Structures are given as C-alpha cells and as structure tokens.
Amino acid sequence: MVKLLLTGLWVCAVTLGAVYFSVQMAAPPPPVDESQLLKDKSELVKGEAINVPVLANGAVQGYFITRVSFLMDKEKVKGLHLPLTELMTDELFTLLVGDRMVDLSDVKSFDLEAFKTRVKENLNKKFGDDYVIEPLVEQIDYLSKDDIRANSERPQGKQVMPTKIVEGVKVDAAAKSGH
Secondary structure, eight states: OHHHHHHHHHHHHHHHHHHHHHHHHSOOOOOOOHHHHHHHHEEEEOOOEEEEEEEETTEEEEEEEEEEEEEEEHHHHTTOOSOHHHHHHHHHHIIIIISOOSOTTOGGGOOHHHHHHHHHHHHHHHHTSOOEEEEEEEEEEEEEHHHHHHHHHSOGGGOOOOEEEEEOOOHHHHHHHTO
16 A cells, blocks of 8 residues: 555656656747737728818918828728728818817927827727727828919929928838838
8 A cells, every 4th residue: 555655656746847847848939029910910001192271360371291001900990891081081180170289380399109199099989999000100291371382383393392290101111010
C-alpha cells in the first residue's frame, strides 16, 4: 500500500514538473501587429473635395476647401446603405460653418484631433453604431472671396494659394500603412 502511494506521489511530481518546465520553455505568442489588425478590419472610403462657404454678415466671405476620407469597419459597412457623401458634407458644414471650429484670424489654433474626434463621434451617432474607425483629413484650406476674384484676373502660375489650415495625410499612403 505504501508502495502504491509513493508511486502515485512520484507520478504527480513528475507530471507537475513536466508541465512547469513546458510552460517555462514555451515560446511567447508572436506580438500582435496593431496596424495590420486595423488594416484587416477596416475599409477605406475616399472622400470627395467639398467646398464649404463661410458666411458672415449675410454674405459669403470665402470657402473652406476640404477632403476627408474614412477608415470604416469592413464588416459593418457591408450592410450600410446610407448616402455617405451627403452625410459627410452635412457634418463638415455643421463643424466648419455652424460650430465655427476654425478661427480664420488664428488658423494655428485649429485642433485637428478634436475635429477628427467630433467628426467620428457625430457620424457614428448618425449611423447608430461604430462604423467610422478614423477620419483621415487630407485637406482643409481656406480661400477668401477676394482671393478668388484676384485669381480669376491673374495668369495660371501667379494665382493666390489658399490658406493651409491642415496639411493632411495622403489617403493612399495612409491606406497602405494601415492608418
């Protein structure tokens, strides 16, 4: 009986030792590549160039020239049948004209991250779920009405360039890098 008990204890000790050493010697799991995971999960929806008028004193003072694309959840966007361009245009009008997120007298104070966060939150709220993973702001420029008039009178190479508010990302490069 003692022999049987000692044999059982020996088998338990050997088994526990083998399990302990196999866990210690096992290779750690490969690191998760977050950018690749995001790339696999997302789909790029390219935005169109949109001109948003800046109104003051009952008249157009100039135009925001914008282009915003989106990384959207690939699985969720399959069943989505909403007019994305129109919803984005509405959101840009709301933020740039209605909420006046850009102060034209101090364009350096523009908070791009806050803008992107508001676009993402508001669109996801309109869609009813987390469809937008990340907005990709390619361009936000401003061209005053006076500059537009001056450009119509100038030769092609000497036109007034718009005021850069955001030097955005190139969508093709962002899509390749997964961000």
